[in-house]
Amino acid sequence: MxxxxxxxxxxxxxxxxxxxxxxxxxxxxxxxxxxxxxxxxxxxxxxxxxxxxxxxxxxxxxxxxxxxxxxxxxxxxxxxxxxxxxxxxxxxxxxxxxxxxxxxxxxxxxxxxxxxxxxxxxxxxxxxxxxxxxxxxxxxxxxxxxxxxxxxxxxxxxxxxxxxxxxxxxxxxxxxxxxxxxxxxxxxPPKIFQPITLKQKHAFLKHLGESYKNLTLDDNSTLFTKEVNNEVYLKKDRPGLIVSSTSWTEDEDFSILLTALQDYENHILNGNEKTLPDLICFITGKGPLKSYYSENIAKRNWQHISIITPWLESKDYPTMLASADLGVCLHTSSSGLDLPMKVVDMFGCGLPVCAYDFKCLGELVKHGKNGYKFTSAEGLSEQLQEWFENFPHNEKQQEKETQFKTELHTFQKLRxxxxxxxxxxxxxx
CATH class of the missing domain: 3.40.50.2000 (Glycogen Phosphorylase B;)
Structure with a gap:
């Protein structure tokens, strides 16, 4: 000082x-x-x-x-x-x-x-x-x-x-x-981006349910968690929770995510051999293209996927990331020389990420080590299906998640x- x-x-x-x-x-x-x-x-x-x-x-x-x-x-x-x-x-x-x-x-x-x-x-x-x-x-x-x-x-x-x-x-x-x-x-990431406890996740999802009623149930539980005798548990039949944050600008093509989610939906409807859960997708942020994509989302008639586009208070954003099962980043970089801070935030919360690949992304995301990189909607769809196959009972996926989170724990040491x-x-x- x-x-x-x-x-x-x-x-x-x-x-x-x-x-x-x-x-x-x-x-x-x-x-x-x-x-x-x-x-x-x-x-x-x-x-x-x-x-x-x-x-x-x-x-x-x-x-x-x-x-x-x-x-x-x-x-x-x-x-x-x-x-x-x-x-x-x-x-x-x-x-x-x-x-x-x-x-x-x-x-x-x-x-x-x-x-x-x-x-x-x-x-x-x-x-x-x-x-x-x-x-x-x-x-x-x-x-x-x-x-x-x-x-x-x-x-x-x-x-x-x-x-x-x-x-x-x-x-x-x-x-x-x-x-x-x-x-x-x-x-x-600053220290506000941290992993959270199950109790904190349950409390946050209940708080979020005040604005989005489809997240909570009449028995005081959420779609993802339940509280019994003051103990919080993850539901075994819960949907997957993915999150993406954006400023809704030209350097993020959200049609890639929408196409990947449509493919995911089609796999469920067509009785694919993979057992896939429903997905709840939170897309946070605001910007010039939000209304365009919101209209696009509203036209989708999905049965197994729900998209919510909230604007979160700064104090709620880290908790949202820490509550998710998987993060998605669509930042492409106009120069190919910058890195998406949203991935840094996700890593700070211990959240594995699927990120759109560009020239220098390897300085942050190591494919198959602390996250995944993709270059197309098809690639992202495959990664979503692999991550959520037989969710949350897939032992292979759980091992991969543990490996990723071990790497992210090392990343979190330098704030x-x-x-x-x-x-x-x-x-x-």
């Missing part, structure tokens, strides 16, 4: 509540004695630890009015955000360190670099992905805006005093193709705080 209070500013041109890594950065800086000003949008509540931390202060950006013409709206939004961000930067206490999330790159990188240059603050970029590759999903890689964004990332990235990134693959790419030196700071102190603090201090 530093004897003299120093100041830090963490900038997120997005919803603070849905930017867990930047919340963790803020908490870690505060734990080191920094007074931390967080700038971002306040659409959802941050983590409880962040809300109650005495050295953290919020400064919310104003939502931008929308203009119907797409290009005009983009220009207007950029100018609006630039002025809004610059105003907040100059009214907060002068930071010794300014840490900005990328993406988005426009206008945050230019504004934050200009401010640090003017005020003499240390300028640090945390590379979660590349802004230009995300933009290319909705435009194309040769679009003038995509090219401009890449040039800004390249120019400002080289001006930073320090850089963090989320994978070794991105680290190598920044070094070899961008001439930017960075420190790899892997996402690690965010220890990793941040080892990797980030030597750079920042």
């Amino acid at each position: 530093e004897d003299v209070k120093k100041n830090a500013c963490v900038v997120v041109l997005g919803d603070i509540g849905r930017s867990p890594r930047m919340q963790y950065h803020s908490l870690s800086l505060a734990e080191m004695g920094y007074v931390v000003d967080i700038i971002g949008y306040g659409e959802t509540e941050p983590m409880e630890e962040v809300k109650t931390a005495p050295l953290l202060y919020y400064h919310y950006l104003l939502p931008c009015p929308r203009i119907s013409l797409k290009f005009v709206n983009y220009i207007f939004k950029t100018i609006w955000q630039a002025i809004n961000l610059l105003f907040l930067l100059f009214v907060i206490r002068k930071p010794d360190i300014l840490l900005v999330q990328n993406p988005p790159a426009i206008p945050t990188l230019s504004i934050c670099w200009f401010y640090c240059k003017t005020m003499g603050s240390k300028f640090v970029i945390d590379w979660h992905n590349y802004a230009h590759t995300i933009m290319a999903l909705s435009l194309h890689k040769h679009h003038p805006l995509v090219k401009l964004t890449k040039k800004i990332e390249l120019f400002i990235g080289r001006k930073a005093d320090n850089n963090f990134c989320v994978t070794n693959a991105m680290n190598n790419d920044l070094s070899e193709n961008w001439n930017i030196s960075a420190v790899t700071l892997y996402d690690k 965010w705080t220890e990793n941040w102190v080892n990797m980030a603090w030597p750079v920042l201090k």
Whole structure:
């Protein structure tokens, strides 16, 4: 702990509540004695630890009015955000360190670099992905805006005093193709992501049943658990519980999961030789494509699969993960160089995962060792059927689950705080 209070500013041109890594950065800086000003949008509540931390202060950006013409709206939004961000930067206490999330790159990188240059603050970029590759999903890689964004990332990235990134693959790419030196700071789960007891699972499912009545029964039990003489048991005829979390954006193709679930349903209806349980699938999160996929889900006439799309409070999300039998991740990465934090969270809860495979996923998911990787709906369907065949009485599957959880127990030993102190603090201090 530093004897003299120093100041830090963490900038997120997005919803603070849905930017867990930047919340963790803020908490870690505060734990080191920094007074931390967080700038971002306040659409959802941050983590409880962040809300109650005495050295953290919020400064919310104003939502931008929308203009119907797409290009005009983009220009207007950029100018609006630039002025809004610059105003907040100059009214907060002068930071010794300014840490900005990328993406988005426009206008945050230019504004934050200009401010640090003017005020003499240390300028640090945390590379979660590349802004230009995300933009290319909705435009194309040769679009003038995509090219401009890449040039800004390249120019400002080289001006930073320090850089963090989320994978070794991105680290190598920044070094070899961008001439930017960075420190790899892997996402690690904080201690709120932990395995839970059967009693905690039962209590959570009953709580969830208040909103989703099909999860609970009249005898005070749930579809998955029952309580007898103050002892909680897993039901032997329970359905499988799978969970997936998403921001409902273009880099996650949820049609893959829906197709895999349809195939799973067909196998049951067609009397396949495999004995498969019903499935309850929770898909958490919110984002621009949620309504599109919700309409798609509503058209399905499944008899053995139920999909629930809740928005969970931050305190309930870890418990949801820890209550599931299997996690599914459909993150594909626009650059192929970042890793899905949702898998990190699942691993922190001891939850095995089926994850869509891309270039650097092997830095996190080891196929057949701590989870599974797939590249198609057919592959995911096969993994779901293998995992849930004769569930929950398949001894082979139980052995595999024990093996996975042993690996995940090792993964859980290094949490965010220890990793941040080892990797980030030597750079920042």
